[in-house]
Amino acid sequence: MKPTVINNLEIAKKQESLTGKITAKGCDRLIEGIDRTKQDDLDINYQLSGHASTFHLPSLHLTVSASLPLVCQRCLEAMQLDVTLSFDYVISEEEPASFDGDDDVDWIEASREMNLNELIEDELLIAIPLAPTHDHACKPLKLESGEKHNPFAALKDLVK
Numbered sequence: 001m002k003p004t005v006i007n008n009l010e011i012a013k014k015q016e017s018l019t020g021k022i023t024a025k026g027c028d029r030l031i032e033g034i035d036r037t038k039q040d041d042l043d044i045n046y047q048l049s050g051h052a053s054t055f056h057l058p059s060l061h062l063t064v065s066a067s068l069p070l071v072c073q074r075c076l077e078a079m080q081l082d083v084t085l086s087f088d089y090v091i092s093e094e095e096p097a098s099f100d101g102d103d104d105v106d107w108i109e110a111s112r113e114m115n116l117n118e119l120i121e122d123e124l125l126i127a128i129p130l131a132p133t134h135d136h137a138c139k140p141l142k143l144e145s146g147e148k149h150n151p152f153a154a155l156k157d158l159v160k
């Protein structure tokens with residue numbers, strides 16, 4: 001799948017909008033963390049819209065809704081995580097001077113070739129918990145040898 005490359009400043013200034021879908025093939029890094037047997041269930045939809053001056057600068061509003069097949073880190077069974085995320089980014093050549101860690105808005109450097117897939121993948125990687133677990137009670141824990149390998153298990157040890 002080809003990545004969606006956009007001119008981010010132009011979309012913001014012209015207040016254009018676009019929607020799209022990303023499949024497992026389009027995001028190598030995200031695949032690392034999901035249940036590989038169910039990677040076809042990975043479903044990512046996005047909507048991007050440009051705004052000329054919402055934050056006194058050209059900006060982009062991004063909404064991502066995704067269904068992520070993960071492995072529960074408590075019972076090691078499959079689980080699905082549905083997330084809906086939204087972001088605002090101001091687009092300019094240089095980081096605005098007044099930009100002091102406002103949590104609601106991020107800055108992205110103006111680019112004629114911004115890889116939108118990569119941005120969405122980055123945001124999803126941040127949104128996925130390191131050790132996802134079922135909301136409800138899990139089935140009794142299976143303690144068999146040959147447990148499914150899960151890259152999050154290694155990450156979990158690292159943050160301890």
Ligand SMILES: [Zn+2]
Nearest residue numbers: 072075134138
């Ligand atoms: Zn579970």
